[in-house]
Amino acid sequence: MNTETVIINDIENHEAQADFKRAGAVIKQGGLVAFPTETVYGLGGDALNPEASGKIYAAKGRPSDNPLIVHIAELDDLYRIVTEVKEEAVKLAEAFWPGPLTMIFPKADIVPLATTGGLETVAVRMPSNKIALEFIKASGGYIAAPSANLSGRPSPTSARHVADDLSGRIEMIIDGGPCTIGLESTIVDLTGDAPMILRPGYVSQKMLEDVVGEVAIDPAITGPVDENVHPKAPGMKYRHYAPKGLLTIVSGDSKAVTEYIKAHIEENHSKGKRVGVIAAQESLKEYVKADFCGNAGCINDEVEISSGLYGLLRECDERAIDVIYSEEFDTPQLGMAIMNRLMKAAGHTVVNV
Numbered sequence: 510m511n512t513e514t515v516i517i518n519d520i521e522n523h524e525a526q527a528d529f530k531r532a533g534a535v536i537k538q539g540g541l542v543a544f545p546t547e548t549v550y551g552l553g554g555d556a557l558n559p560e561a562s563g564k565i566y567a568a569k570g571r572p573s574d575n576p577l578i579v580h581i582a583e584l585d586d587l588y589r590i591v592t593e594v595k596e597e598a599v600k601l602a603e604a605f606w607p608g609p610l611t612m613i614f615p616k617a618d619i620v621p622l623a624t625t626g627g628l629e630t631v632a633v634r635m636p637s638n639k640i641a642l643e644f645i646k647a648s649g650g651y652i653a654a655p656s657a658n659l660s661g662r663p664s665p666t667s668a669r670h671v672a673d674d675l676s677g678r679i680e681m682i683i684d685g686g687p688c689t690i691g692l693e694s695t696i697v698d699l700t701g702d703a704p705m706i707l708r709p710g711y712v713s714q715k716m717l718e719d720v721v722g723e724v725a726i727d728p729a730i731t732g733p734v735d736e737n738v739h740p741k742a743p744g745m746k747y748r749h750y751a752p753k754g755l756l757t758i759v760s761g762d763s764k765a766v767t768e769y770i771k772a773h774i775e776e777n778h779s780k781g782k783r784v785g786v787i788a789a790q791e792s793l794k795e796y797v798k799a800d801f802c803g804n805a806g807c808i809n810d811e812v813e814i815s816s817g818l819y820g821l822l823r824e825c826d827e828r829a830i831d832v833i834y835s836e837e838f839d840t841p842q843l844g845m846a847i848m849n850r851l852m853k854a855a856g857h858t859v860v861n862v
């Protein structure tokens with residue numbers, strides 16, 4: 510299959526309008542279009558067409574028990590695909606939609622089980638990216654979209670990342686530039702007694718609690734790794750976001766972290782291994798001997814760190830890095846999401862120095 514890439518800078522533009530029409534036609538015919546959102550690029554198909562959902566799983570090589578998020582562009586459209594909208598959901602939608610928040614609802618019959626991975630619940634999100642909203646509207650209003658990466662790879666935060674993984678497997682890629690947040694949306698389950706975070710993201714526990722009161726966090730994503738405790742979001746159980754190189758997170762006092770990483774650059778070099786380091790801009794100069802110095806950004810700019818993280822993991826692969834050391838990024842709002850993804854990418858390998 511030939512994958513066409515269209516670049517959209519200005520949605521009002523005449524050509525852009527024609528591109529949205531064509532992308533919408535691809536979706537209505539059951540095809541797949543990758544598109545930008547403020548979190549990561551999504552791989553879109555018609556959420557109400559089971560065959561399209563099947564194609565999404567096939568293109569990504571994704572296990573079919575891992576449900577897809579349905580993306581909408583208008584709040585009214587929510588009521589057609591779910592059977593109950595609690596007051597908490599209304600408040601959260603008012604506060605964070607459009608934006609990087611996904612909520613889980615009981616699904617209406619119109620949503621095929623092929624889209625929800627066989628579950629009777631459905632995850633719904635209204636993204637804030639203007640290109641995403643136009644594309645969803647042009648496609649009939651309901652776009653099922655996982656992150657547009659091959660299963661197991663870091664999520665794509667640019668159109669090039671999407672093309673690297675899915676070129677030849679999908680009909681179209683809409684290139685809308687780099688993603689501003691760079692980590693997948695916060696997922697909140699509203700089908701239980703109290704709201705529960707199933708995946709941390711840009712919208713933090715505190716931001717949610719300011720709107721609806723107490724919000725729990727799925728213990729499987731914060732607690733110690735236990736093979737018998739399964740996360741409630743099926744996708745969170747898979748090894749994910751992982752570069753090919755062996756990643757270790759180094760945690761502790763910043764001076765000790767720097768010393769540890771420097772010593773390990775030397776040690777790995779003596780074994781003939783190529784070493785990458787992911788570090789805050791402030792400490793990067795310490796690691797000049799590494800084969801790849803990944804600048805995560807300023808320690809006080811958490812969105813700079815989150816938006817660049819997956820790109821750095823991919824760059825380690827492109828540079829054939831064997832061993833990667835990352836500093837810890839324990840920032841106030843996004844720290845939990847950043848460390849959740851880094852920990853998964855590292856297979857939970859952390860060294861405390």
Ligand code: TXA
Nearest residue numbers: 548550551576630631632655656693694742743744745
């Ligand atoms: O930011 C995002 O959410 C991006 C962009 C494209 O919108 N999408 C994304 O989709 O991250 P994906 O498929 O990579 O991750 C969806 C996650 C998976 O962990 C899945 O298990 C969970 O959402 N999920 C989907 N439906 C669910 C449901 N009904 N119950 C529990 N978890 C669900």
Ligand code: MG
Nearest residue numbers: 655656664693
């Ligand atoms: Mg994903």
